Amino acid sequence: MVKLLPNVYGYNNPFSTMEYADLHKIVIAALLHDIGKFSYRGGTPLSDIFAEIDRDQTGWTGSHAKWSADFVHRVLKDDLIEDLVLHHHHPAGAEHKHYAEIIQEADHISSAMDREPREGEGDVRTEPLKSIFPCIAQPQGTGNTKERYYLPSILSLDENPFPLTMEDVTRYQTTLTRSYDILWKNFMREAEILIKNPHPDTVTALLKRFTARIPSAVYKNEPDIPLYDHAVTTAAIAHCLTVSENENPFLLIQGDLSGIQHFLFDVDTPQDARKGMAKRLRGRSFWLQLFMDAVVNEIEETAGLFAPSVLWNTGGKFLILAPNTPTICRQVEAIGRTVNQHLLDRLGGRICLVLAMVETDKEGLKDFQATSIRLTDETGRRKVRKFADCIVTFTATGENRPLDAYCSVCGGVLDDSGICQSCKDHASIGTRLARARYCVRSTRNRHPISFQEFGLRTSYRLTEEALPEPGDDIFSINDTRCQVPGGGARGSMFIGNTVPVVNNDILTFGNIADLSHGAPRLGIIKADVDNLGRIFAFGLPKEKRSISRIHTLSDQFQFFFAGYLNRICQEFVVFHDLCENCRAKVPASERTLITDKDENGASGKQYVLYDTEDVCERCRDKAVSKFYISYSGGDDLLIIGPWDAALDLANRIYEDFRRFTAENPEITLSAGLAVVSPRLPVSRAVALADDLLESAKINGRDRIAFFDFECVGWRDGRNGYERGFSTLLKSGKDLEEGIKKGVISKRTIYTLLRLWTQTYDDPSTVSFEETTAQRIRRKRYLPHLKYMVVRNVEKKNRETIEQMIIPVFPWIKLPVYWASLRMRTDKR
Template sequence: MNERDSLILGAFLHDIGKFYQRTRQNPLKYKDVEEDVYGYGGAHGKWGASFVEEYIPPVFRDDNLINCILKHHKPTKVLETYVHRADCLSAGMDRTKAEERGDPYTTPLYCLLENISLKDRGKRSKYSHKLQKLSLEKDKIFPVETHKNTIDSSSYNNLWNKFTEDIEKIIKKDNFSDYFFTLYYIMEKYTWCIPGAVYVSIPDIPLFHHLKTTAAIATCLYDTRGKEEFILLEGDISGIQDFIYQINSPQDSMKDTAKRLRGRSFYLSLMNETFGDYCLNALNLTVVNKLWSGGGHFAILAPSTEENRRNIEEIEDKINSFLFKNYQGDLGFILGIVEFSSDKLKDFSSLLKEMGKVLDRKKKEKFFRQITEEDLIFPLKKHVCPVCGKDYEENSDICFLCEDHKELGEKLPKYKYIYKINSTEPVNSIIKFEDFYTYWDFKPEGKLVTGYSINNTEFLEKPEDFNRAGFIFSGNHVPGTEYGTIKTFDEMADSSEGANFLGVLRMDVDNLGMLFTLGLGEDRPEDVSQSRKSISRIASMSFSLDLFFSGYLNKICEDFENLYITYSGGDDLFIAGAWNEILDVAKRINDEFYCYTGKNPELHASGGIYLCKGKYPIKRAAEHAADALENAKKETDKNSLNIFTCNVSWYKMNEVYSFAEKLLTYLEDNKITRTFIYNTLHLYKKDRTLFTLMDNKITRTFIYNTLHLDEKDRTLSIPLMSKFLYSLKRNIKDEAVQQELKNMFSSLWAFAPVWAGISMLKTRK
């Protein structure tokens, strides 16, 4: 094995000894090595070196690898120094000041998301993660109350035994690239829940993300010969939303729309992975250098060298030429570049802020070279696709891309694996990115095959089918019929309770950019051993959000019969389904996300819901839902749902929904009538327009103050209040119901469109 590979593997495994040591097992080798060899605080290096001897294939085992692990606290050679320095830079710390003062055998990994704050609420450690291998099950990935989270050597032993079982499954691999790639996913599966270090500050960085970023930094140090100069790359595919919902007309595109949308969304995920991997290969980097990937963008840490600068220009140019040629400007690609030195790694948030400015500027220059240098004439082709409206040459009913997207969307829920085939020769596959020699299919074909288990971390069940393996999380839940087919939008709408409407939900996390750049807080005197804004902590934050939206969202939707995840990933989602289930799942997602973040009141998502018929053009429905989401975010604290053109704070939503259900019960028991609710809603609309008609010459507050009304009565305009009370008396005979409705209307009047809309739609026949 060459020197560079030894360094990368050594950096990636430099702290694996902490995992081994916490089992309280004695290392089989190196147990007699003294501190003058491994250095102060570096005893875990003995366990790490022993792990190499016990579990790493002999073909990859050499002195460089062992010494990078054993001596990374007290380096004596250049490679060991690179690992030592990368270790410090990953955590944004000064090794001379770092000292583990907690109990590494019993201290859990605290919930990172619990401490994200723009208001400096102070450090919280109420929630932490259990020692469990990574999966999408709630009891595995959701944090629990720390005082109930018992961790001891038996917990570590159980996890270690499962870990080494998977490690032994790849012991016979002899290609380093394939071995390292597969090892990466095994490490993620088992070390995502282990605290990397137990310092004075809260231990909320997973061991995996510390190991990953240490290896990425060490690679850069090696390639720059220790100059500590880096490049942060961020790739971003633009035009995604318009591309997904690109439908020519409702009549021609109705058939297989749901499958095609799901396929397009996943197609873009595969495109993003293809572009990210192409960048890694062009820069001679490994998977550890890809800091995060999802939602149509990826980030890579690369060494700052003259060769890489040239390669980066060629990468962006090649990707844009491919997109320009094949999508005629519908999809674009920008590659942001920020060069920096090692001191900036202590405040990685500032680099993200700088990157945001770079990307904003480059979005205005999209396709600049293609427009100025390439032929802008696209020859007219034989046919026009009735689905997407693009012209094409093939003698078929629709263009090949729309056909591929339909097939992809149809097969995605049925297969456990998807395979990436790298080949310089054409491959018969569903998805082809021939310019990048990359093909994707649900069946392995070819010599260089990467197998990804979909939404399942048990990815080593069929190691004979691929050279390397991993797993991906993707929102791919679809509603099935009793005949084994996927429900159409029409069928989902017809399955709604009451009125046959399709609901469209869009949600995303509020203030995400600010949370990444400012939410980790400022370093304090007690944080001398570890920076709050380190690269490893930010990588972990990105992972945590994507795990919920790309992965766990499937588990939520499985509890419903008529929901279709069209898109999810990063920090946002798009779901279509029966309108009543869309409302229920929106509430459920909000409640689950609150628990997932350690009940952090500052980390929340807003949503927008639009209702339409099953045959309504999905592109327009998506646009309306986006408008609703934008309106929800106009609330002071955001954290709201917009439905029936009305914003409801999530804090108020349960009360509003419960009132709607109570109205529904009264309707079913004939205690109130639909006419009464309709008339009440009519009064609400008049109430909202009354003062507008007065040309804003007086205000509602002026009238209330003039009449000395109590605060609790400030819900309905005075001219309309008598009409409401009259309607209440005339239409409802039960005095107890009268009083209850009067009280509820008083506190929930502002949300009348929501509770009235829900109760009316659920009782429509």
């Protein structure tokens, strides 16, 4: 049965009553208009019916359209889509001329925004996709001028995520034709899911998997825009041009969820809320992610949008490009008002959805920076008027209950089991997420994770098996493959979902602390990208500040923080239930006894976790990550783990992030790392990590602050004297090794800390740079240090110890803390 497009677009619009199927196909045609470039680069021969078509029919710059039409003819077998992609450079020859003109105009708008003319001509056989990161430079900087590239490949967590130099590219292969050929054949195999009237969102997901690492244009333009990003923005623009006849046909809708930290970590009675906190915290974080997806999906469903219209939805923020019509504006306002009223009534205003909109014309879309600033200003105005359009009740509601009838975490009413429904739901989500491979979404079927109480029709289900019901959308988690048959949308989502799971249960924070060597402490890592707002607003050169490049930049950060972080965290592991041979090789010092506890704190089953790398192939599947990703996505992260492994992880994240961003000195990361007792309420531990992160930012950025607000750069300073985090961490391990070998005593280690305090710990309010300079200049510790070494270290080892300590002495706190905490025996 043909579904008609709802008349939400109003005002004598000839497309108000167009067949919904036509709009559906226009969007798909816009997505696939340049897919022929992909097949052509792989050397795919044309079918006979398209080989005979000349340039008079496709346009002089549109020969690739024959390959696009050939793909549609072979796979989709849809005459309308085939007609539109074949003639998108020459609409006069199209049977559906008006639709072809729309796609042509959308392509021109997107291309005009994206493509930068180049000197000379490019060659698709030798030039891969350029990384966007080297060209980013903030106003006062110059950025990194050495280009980086991606070989044609699938977008996947299993592939190498780091861009290569051109020297590396040519070392791997002299021509890219073979890579394109292999990639195209894999694409064609998976494109079978598109048969029989595919959903535009499914087409979008497939393009993201296979075309996010290949350039849109090479011959006359710089190859820095992925084909996927050009296709998506073209489809979003075409949708707007098809539906809106307004002189400003585009509507940018920005959503910002305010109060995330407060919702996640503030609990009513922290001391009583420790039990089950690990499950609830992860569940709460993912609940918020699904909540924002539900808001976006409500706007999509109401306004008749598809996935290409959602430019990004990460880190509690989203941006949608929609047709500008009065009805859509009213509907978006109504959605925001309804959701916020429920948030105010049910959550007491802990979180608030801020929705802002600005309309623009084609020129405004091309000057995306100026339009983005207008949108940010409008969002800021609305943020200071939270819940202004909601009904606020000042009279008492509900019923009187004793204090112990309320949840110690969120203040909700406890049920007969002694747990409130909200916390029970969050704990269930946290448990299921650790094992889930798919997230099912529907506005028709009622699934366990529902947002109907907030005025949203969407509900979700986390599952290990892909068994969708009719009308369900299904998304694979951290896997860009989603070969699931059915009529709904198919896609993927990156989620930081790594948690330590044993026997289908998440380890408690106390258990995680026990995985530390020495003192049982937790390490709380909180980090984010420095000056991200300025990078998005001003980082790209003015002529490159287009929606497609911003879309690319957002996708890249999301891939790293929501996806790739899982890979890093899964390399820091212990093992459970080893075979007898592997178990025999693990010394007692590398074994941790874990005791299961129920929700009431009663002890249950005990088991041992083994900290080793020497395991057989069969036992490798029994790995348990040491880390608990509370949240990661957008540009920030919060990770909890054993304190010593957390220090190593922080260093690894930074180094991989710099490689990922092409070593551009203008794209940096700052972090705060709190080392705390597992008995400290999580909200206070996170607040401490947040304070440390703020200290790192205040003291110059591109730094990490830890322990008692010691702040250092990640790498050694260019002056040759300042020591960075990675060097100090290695020094700490050297000191620990010296203690184990009896070369230096524990007492000597503590003496170093006292000597440092006598030398540097005088009250001071000078800047970080001046503090660093003072540490480098002051040498009065040297006589005391040499005397201490003579008194406490054997003569044969003195020179080694001095070479180990003297270069790092101004920053000796980290090495001393590392060695002293690792050598404690108050646990095992």
